[in-house]
Amino acid sequence: xxxxxPRKLAIIASKGSLDMAYPPLILANAARMMGIEVELFFTFxxxxxxxxxxxxxxxxATVGNPxxxxxxxxxxxxxxxxxxxxxxxxxxxxxxxKLDFPPVGEFIEMxxxxxxxxxxxxxxxxxxxxxxxxxxxxxxxxxxxxxxEKSEGAQIIFV
Amino acid sequence: MAxxxxxxxxxxxxxxxxxxxxxxWSKEVCEVLAGEQDITxxxxxxxxxxxxxxxxxxxxxxxxxxxxxxxxxxxxxxLYAFFPNGPAGKIAKLAGLHKPTGCI
Numbered sequence: 050x051x052x053x054x055p056r057k058l059a060i061i062a063s064k065g066s067l068d069m070a071y072p073p074l075i076l077a078n079a080a081r082m083m084g085i086e087v088e089l090f091f092t093f094x095x096x097x098x099x100x101x102x103x104x105x106x107x108x109x110a111t112v113g114n115p116x117x118x119x120x121x122x123x124x125x126x127x128x129x130x131x132x133x134x135x136x137x138x139x140x141x142x143x144x145x146x147k148l149d150f151p152p153v154g155e156f157i158e159m160x161x162x163x164x165x166x167x168x169x170x171x172x173x174x175x176x177x178x179x180x181x182x183x184x185x186x187x188x189x190x191x192x193x194x195x196x197x198e199k200s201e202g203a204q205i206i207f208v
Numbered sequence: 209m210a211x212x213x214x215x216x217x218x219x220x221x222x223x224x225x226x227x228x229x230x231x232x233w234s235k236e237v238c239e240v241l242a243g244e245q246d247i248t249x250x251x252x253x254x255x256x257x258x259x260x261x262x263x264x265x266x267x268x269x270x271x272x273x274x275x276x277x278x279x280x281x282x283x284x285x286x287l288y289a290f291f292p293n294g295p296a297g298k299i300a301k302l303a304g305l306h307k308p309t310g311c312i
Contacts, residue, residue, distance in 0.1 A: 055293075075311060082273055084294025149274055150312055159277075162284035 057086040059200035061207045065097030067107040067138050067153075071145070073208045074098070074156045081163040088199050089160065090191065092170035095208075096177060099169060099185050104154045108138040154185070161187035168196065214240050226300060226307045230264060233304030241302055252290050253302075255281050260303040270300045272310035 058080045062073040073095075077087045097103040111117055111128030117137065127133065142152065151159060161167055168191035169184050181190050191199070210221045215236035220228040227233060238257060242249050249257075259281045263271035273296055277284050291298040296308050 079311060081288070082294065082296035084292070084297075148312075149272070149278075151274070159284050162288070164288050 054202065055084070055086055057088070057200075057203040059088040059090065059196075059203035059205045061090045061092060061205070062095035062098060063093050064208060065094030065103070065107060067109045067141055069208060070095075070098045070107050070153050071150070071156075073206070074153070074160065075150070076206060077160055077165050078156070078163065081160065081165055086203075087160075087165040088168070088196070088203060089165055090168045090170060090196050090200075091188075092173050096169055096173050096179065098153060099157055099167060099188050100179060100183055101154075101185055102183070104157065104185065105152055107153055108134050109141050110134065111137050157185050158187075161185070166199070168199070170196075222307070224297075224307055226297075227304040230261075230304045230306070233261070237304065238302055245298065245302075247291075247298075247302075250290070252282065252286065256287070256290070256299060257303045260299055260305060264303070264305050270303075270305040270308040270310075272296075272308065272312050273299075274310070274312040 058077070060073045060077055062070070064070070073089065077089050080087050091099050097107060109117075111123055111133045112125050114128070117123050117128060123133065123137070146152075150156070157167065167185070167188040169179070169181070169188055171190050171192045174180070174190060181188070184190075212219055212221065215234065217232060217234065217237060219232045219237065222228055239249060242253070247253065256276060259276060259279060260271050263269075263275065273287065276282065276299070277287060282290070287295050300306065300308050
């Protein structure tokens with residue numbers, strides 16, 4: 050690494066669908082693998098990624114998702130049928146597993162073990178009636194201003 | 209690119225400090241490189257380095273950290289404790305492998 054203060058990355062994860070959960074996790078992990086400090090802030094629907102009861106049941110949207118699905122396009126009216134989202138999500142989980150990427154819950158655990166700092170947004174948690182006990186072990190509750198302090202000097206990625 | 213004389217061997221390195229030819233690696237070379245990174249090699253270090261080299265011999269690619277931890281040779285926590293400040297690059301360099309390209 051270069052001399053002086055180490056490189057630092059702050060990632061804000063605001064989306065809780067399966068497809069939007071992975072980018073912040075992958076980037077955070079890549080940074081840690083390279084010795085870059087990581088502050089991960091989960092806000093609004095992003096909180097689902099670190100909520101114990103939800104993190105392993107994230108879904109991908111089959112309605113209003115123009116990228117759905119590259120290999121066989123699902124028209125919006127079919128995407129709205131019962132079970133379509135669950136089916137698409139299961140398929141995506143399989144593909145992710147094939148690439149050797151862990152399920153969301155295990156991924157977050159790995160990041161905590163790798164030394165990434167994981168925070169739940171206080172305001173979002175109050176809104177969703179969550180407490181620190183609902184979050185994965187190692188995650189802390191943080192206010193927006195405190196996150197500003199933590200992310201000082203960091204490069205910021207918003208997902 | 210740089211050519212260096214280490215433990216009686218002439219070894220070529222790329223611009224990022226990775227060995228050009230993994231066949232140039234030896235335990236003695238590894239010890240010198242570790243010393244330069246302020247790492248005193250323990251049994252744990254050797255287990256990881258040897259696993260990485262075995263994987264390379266099978267796949268001709270530097271193993272991902274996920275591959276290393278999933279194999280059970282070391283936990284994620286220990287990986288970061290034993291190879292601090294960027295375990296991915298550190299392990300590949302000490303094992304004489306190319307720059308890792310995996311994303312996990």
